[in-house]
Amino acid sequence: MADTQQLGVFLLATSGMAMTALGLDRHWLDLVGRRRAVSHRHAFPLRLAAVACWAGALILAITNDGTAIGVILWITALTTGAFAVALSLTLLSLRKPRRRHAAKEVR
Amino acid sequence: MSKALRAALLWPHTWMGVTLGGLLIVIFFMGSLTVFMPEIDRWMMPATRVAMPGAPVSVDAIARPLLEQLTAQRAAGGATVRDWLVEMPDARTPVLQLRVRTSAGGAGMMATADGRRLPPPGTLGASSFFYPLHYCLLLRPGFIGYWIVALAAVAMMAGLVSGVVIHARIFQDFFTFRLRAHPQRSLLDLHNLMGVLALPFHLMITFSGIVIVLPVVFPAGTTLLYAGDMNRFYAEAVGNYDRPAVGAAAPLLPLDPLVDRARRLWAAETGRDVAVAQVGVVHPGDAGAYVRITRLNDDRVTLHNDPLYFDGVTGTLLARGRPGPVVGAQRFIAGLHEVHFDHWTLRWLYFLQGLGGCVLIATGLLYWLEKRRVRHDGRGWRAVAATACATTTGVVLATLAMMVANRLLPAALPSRELAEVAVFFGVWIGTAAHADLHLRRHPDPPWRAHAGLVGGLALVAMAANWITTGDHPIHAWAEGHGAVLGVDGALAVTALVAFFAAWRLEGGRAKARPGGARSGQTLAITPMEAKNG
Numbered sequence: 029m030a031d032t033q034q035l036g037v038f039l040l041a042t043s044g045m046a047m048t049a050l051g052l053d054r055h056w057l058d059l060v061g062r063r064r065a066v067s068h069r070h071a072f073p074l075r076l077a078a079v080a081c082w083a084g085a086l087i088l089a090i091t092n093d094g095t096a097i098g099v100i101l102w103i104t105a106l107t108t109g110a111f112a113v114a115l116s117l118t119l120l121s122l123r124k125p126r127r128r129h130a131a132k133e134v135r
Numbered sequence: 136m137s138k139a140l141r142a143a144l145l146w147p148h149t150w151m152g153v154t155l156g157g158l159l160i161v162i163f164f165m166g167s168l169t170v171f172m173p174e175i176d177r178w179m180m181p182a183t184r185v186a187m188p189g190a191p192v193s194v195d196a197i198a199r200p201l202l203e204q205l206t207a208q209r210a211a212g213g214a215t216v217r218d219w220l221v222e223m224p225d226a227r228t229p230v231l232q233l234r235v236r237t238s239a240g241g242a243g244m245m246a247t248a249d250g251r252r253l254p255p256p257g258t259l260g261a262s263s264f265f266y267p268l269h270y271c272l273l274l275r276p277g278f279i280g281y282w283i284v285a286l287a288a289v290a291m292m293a294g295l296v297s298g299v300v301i302h303a304r305i306f307q308d309f310f311t312f313r314l315r316a317h318p319q320r321s322l323l324d325l326h327n328l329m330g331v332l333a334l335p336f337h338l339m340i341t342f343s344g345i346v347i348v349l350p351v352v353f354p355a356g357t358t359l360l361y362a363g364d365m366n367r368f369y370a371e372a373v374g375n376y377d378r379p380a381v382g383a384a385a386p387l388l389p390l391d392p393l394v395d396r397a398r399r400l401w402a403a404e405t406g407r408d409v410a411v412a413q414v415g416v417v418h419p420g421d422a423g424a425y426v427r428i429t430r431l432n433d434d435r436v437t438l439h440n441d442p443l444y445f446d447g448v449t450g451t452l453l454a455r456g457r458p459g460p461v462v463g464a465q466r467f468i469a470g471l472h473e474v475h476f477d478h479w480t481l482r483w484l485y486f487l488q489g490l491g492g493c494v495l496i497a498t499g500l501l502y503w504l505e506k507r508r509v510r511h512d513g514r515g516w517r518a519v520a521a522t523a524c525a526t527t528t529g530v531v532l533a534t535l536a537m538m539v540a541n542r543l544l545p546a547a548l549p550s551r552e553l554a555e556v557a558v559f560f561g562v563w564i565g566t567a568a569h570a571d572l573h574l575r576r577h578p579d580p581p582w583r584a585h586a587g588l589v590g591g592l593a594l595v596a597m598a599a600n601w602i603t604t605g606d607h608p609i610h611a612w613a614e615g616h617g618a619v620l621g622v623d624g625a626l627a628v629t630a631l632v633a634f635f636a637a638w639r640l641e642g643g644r645a646k647a648r649p650g651g652a653r654s655g656q657t658l659a660i661t662p663m664e665a666k667n668g
Contacts, residue, residue: 034480049310096436096467097476103335104484110332114310122314 033092037085037101042109044081047074049113058121082106144297151290151297152499153519157526158287160496164530165269166340167489168261170474170482173227174618175261179541181604182256184616187229188248194221194390194414197250198231204252205235205242206419214239215380219416224248225431226477227618257551258541264556265534270348278351284344285352291341298330305331322502329495336488337495343472346465373466374456376444378423385422385448390414393450397428397443405434412440416447424448432470433477439466497527508578520580521570528585529566531629535592536562538626542599583640590633593626 049055051074085105090098168175177184192198198221206216214237222232230253234243245253267273274280299305309331312324330337350357350368361368370377394411401409410431418424424447429440442456458466470476474485500523507516540558544551566585573581600623601607611619 045310052307052309054307055310093478097478097481100436100471101478101481104481104488107333107336107488108484110310111328114312114328114332117310118312118314 030092033088034101037089037092037105038108040081040085040088041102041105042112044078044085045106045109045113046116047078047081049117050074051078055117058117141301141303144300148294148297148301149503151294152496153503155287155290156496156500157522158283159291160493160526161530162269162284162287163489163492163496164534165265166344167486167493168265168534169269170486170489171621172261172266174621175265176228177616177618178600178622179258179260179538180256181606182253183228183230183245184604184606184614184619185229185247186615187226188224191394191411192224192231192248194223194394196391197246197248198233198414199390201233201244201246201250201252202235202419205233205244206237209235209239209242210237212239216419217417219419221414223411223413223431225410225412225433257544257546257548258555259552264537264559270344281348281351285348288341288345292338292345295330295334295337295341299334302327302331319502319505322498322505326495326498326502329491329498333488333491333495336485337492339471340485340489340492343468346468347472349465372462373439373442373458374454375442376425376427376454376456377417378425380418380421381423383422384420385424387416387419387424387447388426388450390416390426393426393445394428396445396452397430400443401430401441407434409434419447422448425453432475436470436476437463437467438470438473438475439463493527497523517571517574520574521567524570524580524582524585525563525567528582528589529563529570531589532566532585532592533559533563535589535596535626535629538596539592539599542596542603583637586633586637586640590630590637593630593633597623597626597630 050059051071056070082102086098086102089102089105092098093101202219202221206219210216217236217238220234220236222228222234224231229248231246231248232243233246235241245256247253264273267275270284271278271280272283274283302308305327308324308327310328312321312328314321314324316324345352350365350372354363354365357363357365357368361371369375394414398409398411410433411428412431413427413429415427415429416424417427426445426447427442428445429442432438432440439458439462444453444455445451446453474482500519504516504520504523537555537559540555544554548554569584570580573584600619606614606616606619608620608623610616611623
């Protein structure tokens with residue numbers, strides 16, 4: 029049970045980070061493509077969902093490990109999730125080399 | 136933030152990194168190893184790879200005869216005994232550690248939970264070498280090492296804060312790592328990624344590290360109120376109890392009932408079963424004897440071990456060490472730094488983020504080296520390049536060489552533990568000299584040679600452990616030696632990553648050299664991977 033909860037903390041934190049990444053122009057273009065341009069219509073619900081994920085992760089972490097250790101676990105899970113997302117984005121960008129030009133045009 | 140502020144903070148960030156970066160990498164690397172100090176100790180002290188005691192160990196039946204034996208040896212010529220200390224076994228350290236202090240000097244030993252005395256380990260291990268190297272660089276006289284480490288930590292703090300200010304696109308580039316871009320670009324991306332994503336950890340670990348040594352490096356209060364007497368300050372701060380010996384002999388009570396009372400007291404307060412960390416007896420055999428019992432903090436963050444003081448002759452509870460609010464906060468922050476609480480996920484992530492700190496600083500150094508190559512291609516540049524090499528791959532090589540020496544030096548060698556230390560520093564100085572010589576003829580530090588050596592030494596250390604102790608993975612698994620499996624596994628991962636890095640560096644060189652372009656892309660990978668031990 030405790031292990032499943034811990035896994036949940038990491039999954040929620042990572043999902044939140046993935047949604048945050050989608051809310052950024054460059055990664056939206058990387059993942060969704062140029063045809064559907066990014067707009068505030070997408071960005072706001074994405075950020076809201078990300079915050080909801082992180083809140084869920086915090087609650088889960090605190091119920092699992094208590095307040096003190098739970099908060100440490102939560103912050104560490106956010107860092108781990110962010111690294112997981114950054115690594116996935118890097119690997120994805122290696123698969124499709126032309127995407128770099130697309131990112132450059134937008135900037 | 137304004138452009139002028141960014142420009143103003145860039146040079147302190149840069150020069151702090153160039154001057155103290157190497158030292159900080161060593162501190163971060165040794166700190167990361169310290170997370171797994173008990174496990175590395177089991178690996179380096181094979182005699183302590185024993186089964187975990189099933190039931191709580193009896194202090195009277197197991198520890199006391201051994202303590203009396205030690206006392207008899209030490210205090211043979213009429214010397215008086217000052218105190219006894221028993222470190223009880225716990226989940227990660229399955230042996231007892233006993234220490235006796237007398238007016239004629241101290242003595243210590245390790246023993247198994249069934250009372251078998253273990254031979255001296257012949258090594259300092261992680262607990263007496265890697266750990267002190269982390270917090271005081273082994274320079275204890277006059278607290279010099281503490282001051283140097285604290286200075287580096289304050290510089291690290293300044294580096295983190297200035298780094299955040301300098302970073303112009305912190306949110307837009309939050310997840311960005313352009314591996315295929317220009318080498319300088321990918322190096323800077325990796326530097327930013329490591330710094331920004333793990334910023335909470337880096338800030339926490341640096342700040343808490345400073346707070347731990349604050350009484351040493353910020354001694355105004357101690358000087359003013361305690362006339363510089365650090366021990367008196369500590370005793371009062373954590374609420375220690377002490378009383379002098381009476382001089383009349385009196386029999387010491389059995390200790391197990393006192394241990395039980397302490398555990399019941401803690402259990403009533405916390406509602407949990409709390410394990411005992413230490414049992415100490417001051418003035419044993421004297422009418423003024425008292426017993427100090429502390430708890431294990433495997434269930435909470437703080438390092439405050441809640442000492443209970445019992446009269447050694449009558450058994451009354453004399454005092455309880457209770458820190459004030461400031462010391463209580465300091466103990467909590469110290470606990471954040473040292474992860475003594477039982478949480479394997481967090482231990483691994485502290486370890487990995489600590490190594491991430493090494494990558495952060497190393498990529499910063501490499502970025503500087505790449506950027507200044509043309510402008511500073513002289514002595515100063517070479518010194519920084521050699522330092523960067525000696526403090527990244529060099530320190531990994533020295534650590535691995537010490538582990539190999541730990542397994543291969545004969546047990547009967549006199550001062551064996553010092554021979555291991557000599558191997559560590561010999562290899563470390565060797566890597567620095569090698570890097571410097573290499574740089575006189577080549578434009579790059581010897582990354583590839585070092586990566587290959589790291590891989591080779593990691594394999595040798597692993598094989599040496601299997602051959603000299605018979606604890607190969609199947610045996611270790613069957614015997615439940617998780618610590619040995621873990622260290623061997625980390626060595627295997629180190630070897631794999633190091634060989635991969637060496638192979639990539641070779642490929643990168645073959646591709647990049649003819650066209651004149653430099654193979655910085657592989658450079659960006661090396662320090663990260665070589666640090667993985």
